[in-house]
Amino acid sequence: MPVHSHGKPQQKIEYLPINVRSLSHKAMLESVYKFKNFPIANIKLNYMGVFSSNAELLERHQANQFKVNQHNGRLEIAQKKLKFLTGTTGLEVQYRGMEGTGTQRYLPNNISREIGIFTMQHLDFNSLEFDLGYRNDHVQRRADADQKYARSRGLSGGKLSNRDFTLNQFHAASQWNIFKKAYLKVQYNHSERAPEINELYAGNNHFAILTEENGDDRLDKEIAKTVEIGGGINLRNIRLSANWYHTTYKNYIYLAHTGISREVFLVKEWRSDDTEINGIEAEAAYKVDLQKFGKWEIGGYYDLVRNISTADSSIRKWSDGDYMPNMPTSRFGFSLTGTVQKLSINVALDHYLEQKYLGKNINPELPMPSFSLLNARIGYKDNSLNIGELEYYILGNNLLNSEARLQNSQLKFISPLPGINISVGVKVTI
Numbered sequence: 001m002p003v004h005s006h007g008k009p010q011q012k013i014e015y016l017p018i019n020v021r022s023l024s025h026k027a028m029l030e031s032v033y034k035f036k037n038f039p040i041a042n043i044k045l046n047y048m049g050v051f052s053s054n055a056e057l058l059e060r061h062q063a064n065q066f067k068v069n070q071h072n073g074r075l076e077i078a079q080k081k082l083k084f085l086t087g088t089t090g091l092e093v094q095y096r097g098m099e100g101t102g103t104q105r106y107l108p109n110n111i112s113r114e115i116g117i118f119t120m121q122h123l124d125f126n127s128l129e130f131d132l133g134y135r136n137d138h139v140q141r142r143a144d145a146d147q148k149y150a151r152s153r154g155l156s157g158g159k160l161s162n163r164d165f166t167l168n169q170f171h172a173a174s175q176w177n178i179f180k181k182a183y184l185k186v187q188y189n190h191s192e193r194a195p196e197i198n199e200l201y202a203g204n205n206h207f208a209i210l211t212e213e214n215g216d217d218r219l220d221k222e223i224a225k226t227v228e229i230g231g232g233i234n235l236r237n238i239r240l241s242a243n244w245y246h247t248t249y250k251n252y253i254y255l256a257h258t259g260i261s262r263e264v265f266l267v268k269e270w271r272s273d274d275t276e277i278n279g280i281e282a283e284a285a286y287k288v289d290l291q292k293f294g295k296w297e298i299g300g301y302y303d304l305v306r307n308i309s310t311a312d313s314s315i316r317k318w319s320d321g322d323y324m325p326n327m328p329t330s331r332f333g334f335s336l337t338g339t340v341q342k343l344s345i346n347v348a349l350d351h352y353l354e355q356k357y358l359g360k361n362i363n364p365e366l367p368m369p370s371f372s373l374l375n376a377r378i379g380y381k382d383n384s385l386n387i388g389e390l391e392y393y394i395l396g397n398n399l400l401n402s403e404a405r406l407q408n409s410q411l412k413f414i415s416p417l418p419g420i421n422i423s424v425g426v427k428v429t430i
Contacts, residue, residue, distance in 0.1 A: 015264070016058040018207045024052035035080075044076040055102075056207040063207055064102035071095045087121035098197065100149070106204035106213055108145040108160060110197050114138070118169075126177070131187070133171035139194040140164055143201045143217075153262070155269055156203025158217040165194040165221050184231045193222040199253055199270040205263070209410040212262060213255070214269045222272065223250040230281075242282040248310075249275045255410070256320055257361040273311035275324050280304040294340030302332040306357055318360075325359030329368075329407045344379045355407045368405040368412055373398050379427075388430035395423045 029047040048071075055065040076090040094114040100107055116137035123130040143160040151157070173187030202215035230243030251272040260267040285299035307324045309316065333350035351372045358365040379393035397418070398404065404417040 016061070018210075019057040019059070020208050021055045021057060022052065024050065026050050039080050041078040041080045044074075044078070046072075046074045046076075048072045056104075058207070062102055063205075064100060064105035066098050066100045066105070066107065069095075069097045084124050085121065086124070087119065089119040090117070092116045092118070103148070103150060104205060104207075105149065106202050106206045107198060108143045108149045108157070108201055108203075110144065110201060111140075111142045112197060113140040116167075120171070129175045129177065131171065131173040133169070135167075135169040137167040137169075137192075137194075138164070139167060141194070141197060141200055143197075151203040152205070152212055152214065152267075154203070154212060154258070154260075154267055155214040155216055157201040157215040160201055161217045163195075163200060163217060165192075167192040167194060167221060181235060182231065182233045185229070187228045189224070189226040189228075191224045191226075193224075195219045195221070195253060195270075202270070205265050210265060210414065211255075211410065212265045212267045214267065216270050219253060219270065219272055220251050222253050224248070237287045239285040239287075240283070242280070245279050245281075247277040249277070252324070254320075254324060254326070259319070259362040273309060273313065273316050273320075275307060275309050275311070277305065277307045279306065294338050294343075296336065296338035298334070298336050300332070300334045302330075304330045308357070309359075319362055321358070321360035321365065323357040323359040325361050325365045326408045326410070327355070327357070327359070329353050329355045342381045342383075344377075344381070346377045348375045349373070350375075352404070352406070368407050369403075371402045371404045372400060373402060373404060373417075374400045388428055391427040391429070393425055393427065395425070397421050397423075 027047075027049040030044070031046070032042050032044045034042045050068065050070040052068045053065060054068070056063045072092070072094050074090060074092045076088050079085070079087045079089075092115070094112070096112045098107065098110050100109055114137060116135055118133070118135035120131065120133040123132075141163045143157065143162075145151070145160055168190070169192060170190040171187070173185065175183055175185040177183050198213065198215055199219060200215045200217050202213040204212065206213040224247055226245055226247040228243055228245040230241065232239070232241035252275045253270060253272045255268050256271045258267045258269055281301070281303050283299065283301045285297055287295070287297045289295050305328055307327050309320065309322055309324060311317075329352050331350055331352045333348060335346070335348040337347075338345045349372060352370055354370045355365075355367045358367060375395075375397050376399060377393060377395045379391050382390040382392070384390075398420050401420040405412040406417065
């Protein structure tokens with residue numbers, strides 16, 4: 001608190017450090033049954049259960065805690081391969097329940113249920129390939145605000161209304177293979193996403209992001225339509241590819257500033273508006289076999305991202321600007337991958353550029369400085385075990401110890417990405 005010489009002396013506020021504690025258990029089951037002389041090639045049945053407890057603490061005092069029970073089931077039926085047709089059809093179900101405790105929790109107790117059916121078909125005519133896919137989902141979001149749940153003074157999820165969404169996904173792609181050395185590809189995707197629980201029902205201080213987070217139970221589903229055109233060349237040692245994509249969003253959901261702050265926390269609301277994203281992705285790689293000195297591949301990539309708001313709203317442009325704030329930046333990078341007998345080496349350098357297409361957070365958005373991340377991994381495989389394979393590895397991230405602040409991070413002004421960190425481990429494959 002700044003010192004001033006006017007008015008009554010104010011008591012100094014002591015701020016406690018914010019800590020996050022998470023414990024998660026995951027159970028997985030994967031099974032497959034293969035048929036012979038039958039129109040169905042195989043049936044896969046997968047299950048995953050996640051049981052976690054997540055808490056936010058002020059120093060050692062627990063502000064809130066959420067216990068999450070999530071169950072996912074997926075059934076896939078693979079068709080027997082015909083002359084030119086292969087495909088998969090399936091069913092997926094999900095249940096997630098969240099139960100919260102603590103006087104300062106930012107979400108009410110809630111339940112989500114989802115069920116979806118899908119099919120993906122691939123047609124191969126040698127030089128021409130086609131992909132066609134469709135998925136239909138039904139999503140339920142339910143909130144149960146018990147008497148111990150204290151909501152903020154903001155929008156705080158509105159009336160916490162029950163919401164049901166019907167989602168449709170379409171995918172169509174065609175690829176022309178040119179003498180098995182090059183290809184041209186065109187694809188179209190139509191995807192729909194239901195708002196998440198926090199986007200609908202959040203309504204209190206979210207300590208982990210230092211924000212009074214306010215959901216809106218009136219939000220509609222998010223719709224994205226993407227057109228992508230690309231091509232590539234695959235020669236003996238050289239691989240080149242490039243893609244251009246254009247995505248049009250209807251009801252793009254984002255966390256927006258209100259211009260208000262309470263108790264140090266910025267007050268933000270989940271809103272939706274129309275926007276467009278354009279991008280270019282390019283990759284290049286070169287392979288070389290040095291015999292006893294190993295096999296190596298050196299590669300590089302460039303990723304250009306540009307977004308612009310298309311919403312015709314004066315309030316939207318005043319608060320968030322012509323471009324969407326907090327968007328990812330363009331970047332490029334290089335990598336080196338190699339294997340020398342039982343030794344594997346991977347080195348990657350990623351350079352993030354300064355954001356040019358800046359929005360507003362009431363005030364003009366500030367660009368984060370550009371930075372580079374150098375990561376490396378060295379592994380050694382040991383096949384002496386009769387029951388499987390051992391791999392000893394050492395992994396280093398941000399080896400340049402760069403001050404890395406992602407433009408799309410909610411905490412970019414407070415906390416950068418971790419500095420140099422090194423891990424050592426053993427991986428056992430049975």
